[in-house]
Amino acid sequence: MIGYAMCGSFCTVGKSIRVMKELAYSGYEIQPIMSEILYTCDTRFGKAADINKTVEEICGRKIIHTVVDAEPIGPKGFLDMLIIAPCTGNTLAKLANGITDTSVTMAAKAMLRQNKPLLIALASNDALSANLSNIAVMRMRKDIYFTDMSMDDEVGKPHSLVAHFDNIRNDTEKIFERYGIKK
Numbered sequence: 001m002i003g004y005a006m007c008g009s010f011c012t013v014g015k016s017i018r019v020m021k022e023l024a025y026s027g028y029e030i031q032p033i034m035s036e037i038l039y040t041c042d043t044r045f046g047k048a049a050d051i052n053k054t055v056e057e058i059c060g061r062k063i064i065h066t067v068v069d070a071e072p073i074g075p076k077g078f079l080d081m082l083i084i085a086p087c088t089g090n091t092l093a094k095l096a097n098g099i100t101d102t103s104v105t106m107a108a109k110a111m112l113r114q115n116k117p118l119l120i121a122l123a124s125n126d127a128l129s130a131n132l133s134n135i136a137v138m139r140m141r142k143d144i145y146f147t148d149m150s151m152d153d154e155v156g157k158p159h160s161l162v163a164h165f166d167n168i169r170n171d172t173e174k175i176f177e178r179y180g181i182k183k
Contacts, residue, residue: 002172003079003111004059005033005104009086009123010045013038015165016085016121017051021058022169027183030059031079035091035104039065070103074110080181081117082107085147085168089124089131096134112143117175121147121163129159147171 004020006013024030032055042048052063064070073079084091084104091104100109111118120138124131128151138144152162176183 001029001031001079003033003073003082003107004030005035005082005084005087005107006038006055007035007084007086007088007091007104008037008041009088010038010041010043012086012123012162012165013045013051017054017058019085019165019168020055023172024058026169028172031061031064032056032059033064033070033082033103033107035088035102036065039063064107065103067101067103067106070106070110073107074113077114079107079111079116081119081172081175081179082111083119083121083168083172084108085119085121085163085165086123087120087163089122089126089134092120092122092124092131092134092138096137112141115143117143117145117179119145119147119168119171119175121165121168122149123162124160126159128161145171145175 006016040048094105095108100106108118147163147167149161149163152160
């Protein structure tokens with residue numbers, strides 16, 4: 001089963017949900033996980049209740065959205081891999097520095113303590129400035145993979161990177177093959 005975690009890069013949530021749907025319809029079992037911010041905040045990109053309902057319908061499971069609910073992921077070991085899409089710069093910084101204070105960072109910690117793969121689809125306005133060192137730290141760690149990314153607006157947001165969400169399914173298939181995980 002794939003843990004599919006989503007953070008509050010609100011402008012990329014729609015892309016992420018499309019990937020989640022594609023994975024689910026391809027036969028992957030998915031346990032949705034959301035940051036507390038994404039789970040509760042209404043924005044110009046959508047109402048939290050609508051997003052939550054859509055995600056739970058796609059996955060057929062309740063969303064894990066608290067640290068307390070994410071903690072059993074480690075001891076129970078029921079996930080084969082974790083995708084964080086979108087992963088914000090804030091979450092990336094916490095992961096790079098061992099901070100476990102959200103449902104998403106708790107889920108990631110659970111995976112890494114079991115030597116299970118973590119796929120990060122970064123969406124951050126400060127990826128090429130304040131978070132560049134955190135990308136480097138995470139790239140050097142075992143079992144951590146990044147979906148390809150590029151600048152989304154070289155002039156207007158010169159420090160921003162956003163993942164190529166369309167690559168997540170292919171990256172997931174490669175990780176499953178590499179780790180010998182069956183769908």
